[in-house]
Amino acid sequence: MLRVLIDRYVREGQPVGSRTLAREAGLELSPATIRNVMSDLEELGFIRAPHTSAGRVPTVQGYRFFVDTLLKVQPLDITSVEKMRLEFQAEQAPKNLIESASELLSGITHLAGVVTLPKHEHALFRRVEFLPLSENRVLAILVTSEGEVQNRMITTDRQCTASELQQASNYLNQLFQGKDLGAVRSTLLSEMQEARSTMNRMMVTAIQMADQVLEEKQSEDYVMAGQTNLMEFHELCDIEKLRNLFDAFNQKREILHLLDQCVHGDGIQIFIGDESGYQTLDECSMVTAPYQVDGEVVGVLGVIGPTRMAYERVIPIVDATARLLGAALNHKD
Amino acid sequence: MLRVLIDRYVREGQPVGSRTLAREAGLELSPATIRNVMSDLEELGFIRAPHTSAGRVPTVQGYRFFVDTLLKVQPLDITSVEKMRLEFQAEQAPKNLIESASELLSGITHLAGVVTLPKHEHALFRRVEFLPLSENRVLAILVTSEGEVQNRMITTDRQCTASELQQASNYLNQLFQGKDLGAVRSTLLSEMQEARSTMNRMMVTAIQMADQVLEEKQSEDYVMAGQTNLMEFHELCDIEKLRNLFDAFNQKREILHLLDQCVHGDGIQIFIGDESGYQTLDECSMVTAPYQVDGEVVGVLGVIGPTRMAYERVIPIVDATARLLGAALNHKD
DNA sequence: GATTGGCACTCTCTAACGGGGAGTGCCAAT
DNA sequence: ATTGGCACTCCCCGTTAGAGAGTGCCAATC
Numbered sequence: 001m002l003r004v005l006i007d008r009y010v011r012e013g014q015p016v017g018s019r020t021l022a023r024e025a026g027l028e029l030s031p032a033t034i035r036n037v038m039s040d041l042e043e044l045g046f047i048r049a050p051h052t053s054a055g056r057v058p059t060v061q062g063y064r065f066f067v068d069t070l071l072k073v074q075p076l077d078i079t080s081v082e083k084m085r086l087e088f089q090a091e092q093a094p095k096n097l098i099e100s101a102s103e104l105l106s107g108i109t110h111l112a113g114v115v116t117l118p119k120h121e122h123a124l125f126r127r128v129e130f131l132p133l134s135e136n137r138v139l140a141i142l143v144t145s146e147g148e149v150q151n152r153m154i155t156t157d158r159q160c161t162a163s164e165l166q167q168a169s170n171y172l173n174q175l176f177q178g179k180d181l182g183a184v185r186s187t188l189l190s191e192m193q194e195a196r197s198t199m200n201r202m203m204v205t206a207i208q209m210a211d212q213v214l215e216e217k218q219s220e221d222y223v224m225a226g227q228t229n230l231m232e233f234h235e236l237c238d239i240e241k242l243r244n245l246f247d248a249f250n251q252k253r254e255i256l257h258l259l260d261q262c263v264h265g266d267g268i269q270i271f272i273g274d275e276s277g278y279q280t281l282d283e284c285s286m287v288t289a290p291y292q293v294d295g296e297v298v299g300v301l302g303v304i305g306p307t308r309m310a311y312e313r314v315i316p317i318v319d320a321t322a323r324l325l326g327a328a329l330n331h332k333d
Numbered sequence: 334m335l336r337v338l339i340d341r342y343v344r345e346g347q348p349v350g351s352r353t354l355a356r357e358a359g360l361e362l363s364p365a366t367i368r369n370v371m372s373d374l375e376e377l378g379f380i381r382a383p384h385t386s387a388g389r390v391p392t393v394q395g396y397r398f399f400v401d402t403l404l405k406v407q408p409l410d411i412t413s414v415e416k417m418r419l420e421f422q423a424e425q426a427p428k429n430l431i432e433s434a435s436e437l438l439s440g441i442t443h444l445a446g447v448v449t450l451p452k453h454e455h456a457l458f459r460r461v462e463f464l465p466l467s468e469n470r471v472l473a474i475l476v477t478s479e480g481e482v483q484n485r486m487i488t489t490d491r492q493c494t495a496s497e498l499q500q501a502s503n504y505l506n507q508l509f510q511g512k513d514l515g516a517v518r519s520t521l522l523s524e525m526q527e528a529r530s531t532m533n534r535m536m537v538t539a540i541q542m543a544d545q546v547l548e549e550k551q552s553e554d555y556v557m558a559g560q561t562n563l564m565e566f567h568e569l570c571d572i573e574k575l576r577n578l579f580d581a582f583n584q585k586r587e588i589l590h591l592l593d594q595c596v597h598g599d600g601i602q603i604f605i606g607d608e609s610g611y612q613t614l615d616e617c618s619m620v621t622a623p624y625q626v627d628g629e630v631v632g633v634l635g636v637i638g639p640t641r642m643a644y645e646r647v648i649p650i651v652d653a654t655a656r657l658l659g660a661a662l663n664h665k666d
Numbered sequence: 667g668a669t670t671g672g673c674a675c676t677c678t679c680t681a682a683c684g685g686g687g688a689g690t691g692c693c694a695a696t
Numbered sequence: 697a698t699t700g701g702c703a704c705t706c707c708c709c710g711t712t713a714g715a716g717a718g719t720g721c722c723a724a725t726c
Binding site: 667668669670671672673674675676677678679680681682683684685686687688689690691692693694695696 | 697698699700701702703704705706707708709710711712713714715716717718719720721722723724725726
């Protein structure tokens with residue numbers, strides 16, 4: 001019953017009344033019977049009436065119950081998965097894959113797609129290079145085993161010569177080649193403790209630089225696509241709300257925090273309406289799945305849309321995309 | 334007269350009538366007189382009445398005339414320029430400066446700010462590096478004199494060994510060190526002609542790779558900030574329009590084409606309403622200025638807002654930002 | 667006792683109506 | 697050339713009324 005109501009509401013976006021529901025549900029029941037049932041559902045807090053004598057709409061608890069207990073996700077058919085896989089087939093830089101993934105998500109679901117950049121904690125250190133720029137500014141370039149390149153401007157406290165820098169990078173390359181970045185970072189930190197006294201000034205600088213490069217990874221980021229899809233849902237078509245929502249997308253902070261929570265829970269994670277705890281997302285839901293490279297979760301992807309979304313359709317899509325993205329990134333090693 | 338009307342309309346966003354205008358203009362004239370003048374202005378095509386018995390609003394030609402002939406931009410006062418300069422003061426990577434600039438623009442004007450990434454045609458080749466990734470995939474890293482790092486995945490037709498790659502990068506580094514990227518590119522192209530026969534297979538690969546890296550620069554890009562500011566203008570607060578506008582921002586193609594046109598015209602360039610030729614921007618204006626590094630124009634920045642914008646306030650801001658950004662980027666050499 | 671039809675009631679939505687207000691155009695007077 | 701006056705137009709806004717959809721409850725039915 002609730003299932004049919006939600007199904008209908010998701011499709012039409014209008015409060016649904018007893019007559020419609022009677023017709024919609026396969027069962028041969030009169031509207032009056034339905035009304036009784038709906039009364040019960042309302043008492044349980046699963047649906048509510050926007051006002052007397054409008055139909056009913058699902059509440060957050062309603063969606064939650066629907067998603068948790070009576071949702072059966074139909075697995076995607078093979079051909080459409082194949083179609084998706086092709087999107088990732090072309091050899092691409094990781095950054096492009098991420099973008100493809102978010103576009104794929106938003107394209108198929110007609111919602112907003114979001115993909116966090118992969119964490120590099122478990123990438124392997126490949127090499128670091130320091131190039132002098134001007135006076136006391138140095139360009140540090142870090143290359144990981146995944147073919148990811150990070151670069152960063154560094155200010156040193158004194159001018160370094162080219163050979164000094166060469167020496168520094170040689171030292172670090174030799175020391176860390178092939179190690180995982182997390183390990184590199186922690187080694188660096190402890191090294192910095194004792195370095196003060198025993199190592200020469202230049203090595204300290206080198207370590208500081210390397211540490212700065214690694215720091216970058218902490219500030220995470222995401223890529224988003226299809227925000228404008230959300231304008232199609234009339235329940236969000238309020239300039240005030242839209243503005244807040246888009247501002248939140250640009251700010252990134254709140255969304256990132258939310259996505260972060262999804263890394264830990266394994267598998268699909270769903271926030272419905274105000275469950276997220278952020279007011280700007282009150283009328284939105286988020287369906288996310290972590291994606292893995294080498295069996296390690298390195299990021300999260302998902303979609304953001306109105307609470308009224310076709311969960312049973314979206315969930316398998318998000319799930320599949322996470323798998324495909326993971327696989328595509330794996331290739332790179 | 335037109336000036337006063339535009340001024341008022343820009344502030345209030347409402348059609349302005351003869352009585353208001355009579356009060357607003359310092360002159361001691363009766364509404365009736367004003368009406369005659371407005372009649373004339375309407376005949377000239379500078380203003381129009383949305384319907385009988387509403388006030389008048391400026392037309393595109395009205396704005397154009399206003400901007401071209403009777404606009405006197407008041408120069409920015411020193412203190413606010415200083416404030417802006419501070420934003421750029423901090424040593425930053427070019428990419429960050431670009432972002433700061435677009436945020437600055439949108440922040441001060443309350444419109445959308447846009448800044449193209451600087452062209453690198455005139456940057457100097459510093460070095461290129463090739464790292465083997467897997468099978469026949471190679472990571473190419475190009476560093477320019479400006480401290481800009483570009484990296485790109487390259488697929489070769491056969492597997493290259495580390496030493497081959499080393500050799501290739503040595504060759505290129507030696508050949509091109511310190512040359513300007515435009516020159517590098519053209520040299521590469523001509524070299525590729527004769528290379529077929531005389532040079533060994535590996536060098537061809539090297540040139541192909543380098544060429545691929547350089548190609549990247551062609552596809553330009555921009556950074557945008559403050560899109561949501563546009564939601565505050567009620568003449569744009571139509572979901573349909575907003576959606577088209579935001580889609581255009583994401584698509585980038587049209588906007589980029591428009592910005593491209595602004596590189597050539599020197600100094601401030603202004604598109605009002607449908608002058609841009611793109612329907613999505615019909616109700617928008619764009620104020621742009623090219624910015625230079627080393628006396629060479631390398632990019633464009635500007636703001637996008639409703640036709641009803643405070644041109645005399647926006648123009649000097651865009652102008653100043655272009656200068657400041659140029660100066661900040663100059664530092665880097 | 668679950669199910670049903672009937673009925674009065676509620677509430678929204680829409681269109682129609684009707685001032686009030688703002689602004690115009692024109693004209694005659696200054 | 698400028699001005700006040702005046703009739704006219706059109707938007708805007710609040711009111712009203714009717715249609716439509718849906719509900720809750722009650723009594724009848726299987």
